[in-house]
Amino acid sequence: MREKIGMVSLGCAKNQVNAEQMLYLLQEAGFEISGDPAGCDLAIVNTCGFIESAKAEAIDHILALGQLKAQGQLGKILVTGCLSQRYPEEILQELPEVDGVMGTGSYGDIVSAVEQTLAGTTVKAFGDIDAPLDETPRVLTSPDYYAYLKIAEGCDNHCAYCVIPSLRGRYRSRELDDVLYEARQLAADGVKELIVVAQDISRYGLDLEGHDHLLPQLLRGLCEIEGVHWVRLHYLYPDQITEEMIDVIASEPKIVKYLDIPIQHVNDTILKKMNRRGDKAFLTALFRKLRARIPGLVIRTSLIAGLPGEDEAAFEELCAWLREMKLERVGAFAFSPEEGTPAAMMEYPPSEVAQERAAYIAELQSRIMDEWNETMMGKTLEVLCEGYDDEEEAYYGRTYADSPDIDGKIWFPSETAVRPGEFVMVTVTDVYDGELIGEREEEA
Numbered sequence: 001m002r003e004k005i006g007m008v009s010l011g012c013a014k015n016q017v018n019a020e021q022m023l024y025l026l027q028e029a030g031f032e033i034s035g036d037p038a039g040c041d042l043a044i045v046n047t048c049g050f051i052e053s054a055k056a057e058a059i060d061h062i063l064a065l066g067q068l069k070a071q072g073q074l075g076k077i078l079v080t081g082c083l084s085q086r087y088p089e090e091i092l093q094e095l096p097e098v099d100g101v102m103g104t105g106s107y108g109d110i111v112s113a114v115e116q117t118l119a120g121t122t123v124k125a126f127g128d129i130d131a132p133l134d135e136t137p138r139v140l141t142s143p144d145y146y147a148y149l150k151i152a153e154g155c156d157n158h159c160a161y162c163v164i165p166s167l168r169g170r171y172r173s174r175e176l177d178d179v180l181y182e183a184r185q186l187a188a189d190g191v192k193e194l195i196v197v198a199q200d201i202s203r204y205g206l207d208l209e210g211h212d213h214l215l216p217q218l219l220r221g222l223c224e225i226e227g228v229h230w231v232r233l234h235y236l237y238p239d240q241i242t243e244e245m246i247d248v249i250a251s252e253p254k255i256v257k258y259l260d261i262p263i264q265h266v267n268d269t270i271l272k273k274m275n276r277r278g279d280k281a282f283l284t285a286l287f288r289k290l291r292a293r294i295p296g297l298v299i300r301t302s303l304i305a306g307l308p309g310e311d312e313a314a315f316e317e318l319c320a321w322l323r324e325m326k327l328e329r330v331g332a333f334a335f336s337p338e339e340g341t342p343a344a345m346m347e348y349p350p351s352e353v354a355q356e357r358a359a360y361i362a363e364l365q366s367r368i369m370d371e372w373n374e375t376m377m378g379k380t381l382e383v384l385c386e387g388y389d390d391e392e393e394a395y396y397g398r399t400y401a402d403s404p405d406i407d408g409k410i411w412f413p414s415e416t417a418v419r420p421g422e423f424v425m426v427t428v429t430d431v432y433d434g435e436l437i438g439e440r441e442e443e444a
Contacts, residue, residue, distance in 0.1 A: 001031075001032045002030045002031045002032065003032065003040075003041035003042065003075075003118060004032040004034050004039065004040045005031045005032065005033055005034065005040060005043070005044065005114065006034045006035070006036060006037035006040035006043040006044070007019055007033070007035075007043070007044045007046065007141075008043065008044070008061055008065070009046040010045070010046065010047055010048050010054070010057060010081070011046075011047065011048025011050065011054060011082065012050075012197075013148040013150075013195065013197050013234070014150055014153075015047075015048060015081055016141060016142070016148060017138065017148050017197075018046060018080075018081070018104075018107050019044075019046040019141065020138035020140060020141055021107060021134075021136040021137070021138050022046070022080070022110040023138070023139040024136060024138050025110050025111050026110060026114065027139055031114070033139065037065055038073045038074065039073060039074075040074055041075040042074075042076040042077070042078060042099075042114055042117060042118055043065050043068075043074055043076075043077055043078070044078050044079075044080055044110075044114075045058065045062055045065065045077065045078070045079050045080070045081075046080045047061075047079060047080065047084060048081065048082050048083065049081070049082035049083035049084075049086040049087070049167060050162075050338075051336035052338075053336070054082075054083075055083060058083045059083075062079060062091075062097065063095075065097070066095070066097030069097055070097075075118070076099040076100070076117050076118060077100075078098075078099060078100045078102065078117050078123065079098050079101050079102070080102040080103075080106075080110070082104060082167045082168070084102060084103055085103040085104045085105075085129070085167045086163065086166075086167055088101045088103065088124060088126065092122070092124075099117050099123070100117040100121070100123030100124065101123065101125075102126070103125065103126035103129065104129055104167060104168055104169075105126060105127030105128050105129040105130075105131060105169070106126060107134075107136075108127075108134045108136065109125050109127065112125075113125050128169075129154070129167070129169035130154070130170050131169075133153055133172055135174070135182075137185075140186075140191075142404070143386070143420060144189070144191065145191060145193065145384070145420065146191060146194075146195060146384075146404060147186050147191045147193075148195045149182065149194045149197065149222075150174075150198060151173065151174055151197070151198050151201060151204050151218065152171060152172060152173045152198035152199070152200075152203070153168060153169065153171075153172050153199075154168045154169040154170050154172050154199065155168060155170075155171055156170055156171040157199075157200060157275075158275055159264070159276060160274045160342040160343040161274055161307065161335065161337075161341055161342075161343035161344075162338075162341065163338050163340060163341055170207075171199070171200070171206075172207060173204050173205050173206070173207050173208050173214070175208070176214055176217065176218055176221070179218060180218070180222070180225075183221075183222055183225055184225055187228050188227065191227070191228070192227065192228065192384070192423075193229065193230040193231075193232060193384060194222060194231050194232070195232045196218075196219075196222075196231065196234065197234045197235060199235060200235055200237040200240065201215060201233060201234065201235055202215060202236040202237050202240035202241055202242075202245065203237060203240050204218065205217075205218075213240070213244070213245070215245055215248075216242075216244045216245055216247075219231065219233075219245075219248050219249070219255060220248060220252070223252045223253075223254040223255065228254060229254065230256050230384070230400070231252070231254050231255045232258060232403060233255070233258070233259055234403070235260055235261075235262060236259060236260065236261050237261075237262075237277075238263060238277075238278050238282070238283060238286055239278050239282070241261075241290075246289070246294065247293075249294055250293050250295075256400040257294050257295070257296045257297045257298060257400060258298045258299075258400055258401055258403065259290065259297065259300070260300040260301070261299060261300070261301055262301055262302040263276075263303070264276060264303060264304045264307070265303060265304060265307055265310070265314075265318060266283060266284075266317065266318055266321045267280065267309070267310070267317050267318065268280055269309055269314070270307050270308070270310055273307075273308055273309050273343075274343065275342075280317075284325070287299060287325060298329060298400070298401040299327045299328060299329065300327070300328070300329035300407075301327055301329070301330055301331075302330075302331045302332075302333065303331070303332045303333070303361060304332075304334075305332055305333070305334055305335065305354050305355075305357035305360075305361060306334055306335035306349045306351070306353060306354025306357055307335050308335075308343055308346035308347060308348040309346070309347075309348075310335075310348070310349055310357075315357055319360070322364060322365065323364070323368075326371070327365075327368070328368075328369065328401065329369075329401075329406075329407060330365040330368075331406075332357075332358040332359075332362050332365070333358055334354035334357070334358045335348055335351075335354045366434065369434060370431070373431045373434070373435075374431065376428045376436060377428055377429070377430075377431070378427065378429075379427070379428050380425055380426065380427045381399045381400070381425070381426055381427075381428065381438075382399065382400065382423055382424075383397040383398065383399055383412070383426045384397050384398050384399075384421070384422075384423055385397040385418045385419065385421065385423070386398060386404075386409070386420055386421075387420050392411060393413070394411045394413050395411070395412055395414055396409045396410065396411050396412075397409065397410055397412075397424075397426075399436070408434055408435040408436070409435050409436075410426060410428070410435065410436040410437070410438055411435065411436070411437050411438070412424075412426045412437070412439060413439070413440065415440075415442055416442065424440050424441070425440070425441040426438035426439065426441065427439050
């Protein structure tokens with residue numbers, strides 16, 4: 001066995017997939033993989049650099065590893081991912097504990113980068129972020145019953161506030177057969193829930209020669225795989241949701257009726273400034289159509305408070321729309337003016353105002369979620385068990401309405417043991433602190 005390598009992966013699920021691919025390549029090269037950086041010869045920090053809070057989190061992790069290094073508990077530090085793609089020279093200059101940086105176009109070169117860093121070379125590896133995607137296996141870091149299935153890289157939407165295209169390149173879809181092959185392998189390894197991710201999954205296939213939208217075909221193929229029980233969809237761009245997509249989502253029982261559709265705002269002027277396609281009327285009509293066509297649908301969205309052009313009237317318009325539409329899941333973030341983006345050059349509300357507005361949306365949304373939770377009372381739901389809490393003396397899991405690490409849980413007692421990854425039926429009997437409480441329907 002070669003040197004011991006630790007991994008810290010930050011940010012989104014798409015970044016986690018890259019980390020898992022790097023772990024596979026390192027493992028195949030004979031390195032020992034550790035979940036704890038302490039005692040490792042080298043630690044990799046796979047960073048996010050999307051907004052200010054993500055950058056701060058990454059730097060905090062690097063500094064913490066630097067302390068381990070100063071104490072003699074860690075050898076080298078290699079920084080990968082979006083932060084290093086965005087600030088390669090700054091990281092090396094301002095964080096002397098870092099021994100090398102690697103960009104988002106060089107994940108496939110991780111073995112060479114690690115070997116060079118261990119040998120004392122200051123690595124700076126930055127490949128083409130628009131290059132075709134490598135088909136690399138993964139070492140799963142999620143629980144063995146669910147996995148993220150990344151179907152594309154990059155983004156072509158060019159929203160005015162977003163740096164992703166400059167960090168991840170143009171939109172590149174994986175070939176359909178490659179995605180289905182990976183999904184079958186995951187299912188064979190015991191994965192029961194596939195969470196389909198990309199910066200925009202609704203655009204899948206449009207960039208491939210001779211193809212139109214391939215998402216419906218992909219979803220049908222995923223639903224045919226034995227062992228796959230749930231298929232969950234994250235990040236559909238509103239204007240790319242086709243009639244065929246809606247039909248497939250509505251008709252395939254394995255596709256959970258939960259759609260993550262980031263909209264960011266509903267004020268027409270702001271949407272146009274931010275280079276978002278569609279207006280409030282379009283978004284309202286789309287969400288109403290989705291609800292009509294997909295019974296029981298839970299919609300998640302993300303919003304940005306304090307965008308350029310958001311005065312009090314525009315903010316109240318957004319809040320009024322939320323009260324009217326009653327979306328079940330909403331994440332609200334304060335606008336982060338990112339250097340190099342058009343939005344950063346525009347006039348926008350002070351950061352403290354943006355923070356206050358984001359907090360107000362969160363409070364508003366908690367009341368909407370409470371109302372939705374009350375509608376679940378007495379309903380029997382399929383639950384994916386995720387574990388047992390000794391303190392609560394109850395099992396916990398997720399319903400179709402809950403994505404891992406984002407949404408809430410449902411808690412339930414059981415007379416018989418339930419394994420993580422097992423599906424059980426639970427009747428909702430109560431709500432506590434925004435989460436559901438239920439009774440397991442014991443099998444006869």
